[in-house]
Amino acid sequence: MFSLFARAAPHVPRSTVLTRNVQFSVRFQSTVTTKPKRAPRVLPSFSMEGKVCLVTGAARGLGNEFCRAFVQSGCTDLAILDLKEDEAKDAATELVASACVNSDMTPEDFNVIGVGCDVSSELSVQRAFEQVMDNFGRLDSVVASAGIVENYSAFDYPFDRIKRLYDINVHGAFFTAREAARNMIPQGGGSIVLVASISGTIINIPQPQTPYNASKAAVRHMAASLAVEWAKKGVRVNALSPGYMLTKLTKTILAHDQDLKKTWESLTPVGKMGEPEDLAGAIVFLSSDASKYMTGSEIRIDGGYCLI
Template identity: 40%
Template sequence: MYLQKFDLGGRLALVTGGAQGIGAACADALAEAGARVVIADLDLVAATTKADAMRADGRQAQAVALDVTDSAAVDAVAEALEAEGGVDILINNAGIVQSNMPAENCPDDHWRRHMAVNLDGVFFCARSFGRRMLARGRGSIVNMGSMSGLIVNKPQEQSFYNASKAGVHHLTKSLAAEWAARGVRVNAVAPTVIETELVSRVLKDIPEMERVWLDMTPMGRLGRPDEIASVVLFLASDASSLMTGAIVSADAGYTCW
C-alpha cells in the first residue's frame, strides 16, 4: 500500500532547469518512480544529453528548450505537451544565484535577473501548467525554494536572492490555498547549500565560505542533489497527498540554530 503511493507510472513530469545539478537528480528520481520526464532547460544541448542518458538507462525522457522568464514560451511548451496528455507533475527548479553583491551596490539588472528567473519563472510555469491541471482536476507542483528564504545567509551578501526565494515560499502557499479544493497541490523544498558544480566553482574562488557554512550546520556537511530529489519525489507523489502549501526544509539542521 505505502510503496504504491510513490508509483508515478503513467504520469508526465516536467522539470525546469533539469539538465544538471538538483534538477537532473529530480529527473532521475521521477523517472525511476515510473514517470515520463521532460527535461526543460535554457541549454537544449545539455537537456538533450541528459535525456539521452536517461533513455539509455531505460527511462522515458525527452528534452525541450525553455526560458522560464518568457511567459509566451512557457505557454507554448505547456500547450504542446497537452497532446501527450498534459503535465501531471511540475518541478519548478530553474534558478540562479550570483552572490557577494552588497545591497547598496546591487545594480537594477542584477536584482531584476534574479527576480525574473527565481520568482517570475516559477509563477509563469505554475500559472500555465497549473491552469491545465485545474482543468483536469489534478496535479502536483513542487517549487524549489531555499533556506535562504527563511534565514539570512552569511558570509555572502545576497539580499536579492534571499528575497526571491522568500517570494517563492509565499507564492507556494498562496497558490496552494487557491487551488487546494480544485485538486492541484503546491509545495516547496527549502534546501541547504548543495554540492553542485555551481557551488564548487564558488568555493574554489572563496574557500573560506565552506568553513562558515559547515560551522553553522548541525550535521556539519553540505547536501547532495539526490537528497533533495528524494524530498521532491515525495512531494510530487501520492505519498504526500495530504500536503499542500508546505515548505519542507532539507537543510541538515541549518535553520535550527
C-alpha cells in the same frame, strides 16, 4: 521421492508396514517447491509509474537530480526544460541511457523529451507547456526548479541583474505554476513543487545576497498562496527548500574558496553540506500520491541549518 527410517519421526505423516517384526516408516517428500513470497519494497503511493512529469532548469544541477529521482521511482514520461534546447535534449538522452544501465528497460520504454524554455518569458513558458501537452496529453507533476543566485552587496547590485534574478526566480516560478495548473485542472488535478531555499527563511552569511534571499521568500509564500487558491480544484502546491548542497556548480565555486566551505559547514549542525541526492526522497514524496493531502507546506532539507 521417499526415504525409509528405522523409527518414526514425530509429527511426520507416514504409512506403516510390519516385516519380520521390524517396524518401518515411509515418509514421502514432495518435489514441488513453494516460491517464497516477496513483500512490496516500497509504499505503492510513492511510485511515479504512469505519471507525466515536467522539471524546469533540469539540464543540470538540482533539477537534473529531480529528474533522476522520478525515473528511479518508475516515471517513464518526462519533460526536461532548460534555457538552451540542445542542452535539454542532451540531458534527456543521457538520462535515458543511464536509466537503462543494469536494467531490463530499453530506450524504447521511455518518452523523455528536452524542451527549450526561458522561464522569465511568459510566452516561452506557454509555448513549452503546449509542446509538452501535445507530446504527452497530460501533466501530473511539475517542479519549478529554474533559478539563479548572485552575490553583490546591496549598494553595488546592478539593477539589470536584480531584474533578471527576479524574472527567473520569482516570475519564472509563477509562470511555470500557472501553466501547470491550467493544464492540470481540466484533468482533475496534479502536484506542483516550487523550489525555494533556506535563504527564504534565514539570512545567509558571509555572502551578501539580499535580492536572492527575498526572491526565495517570495517563492515560499507564492506556494502557500497558490495552494489555497487552487486547493478545491485538485491542484496541490508545495515548496522544497534545500540548504547548502554540493552541486557541480557549488563545488567549482568552493574549490577556490575553502574558507567559505568551512564557514557553511561550521554553521550546519550536522557539520557538512548536503549531496544533491539527499533531496530525492523529498521531491518524490511531494510529487507523488504519498503526499496527496499535503498542500501549502514546505519541506526544508538543510542539515539543521535553520534551527540555530
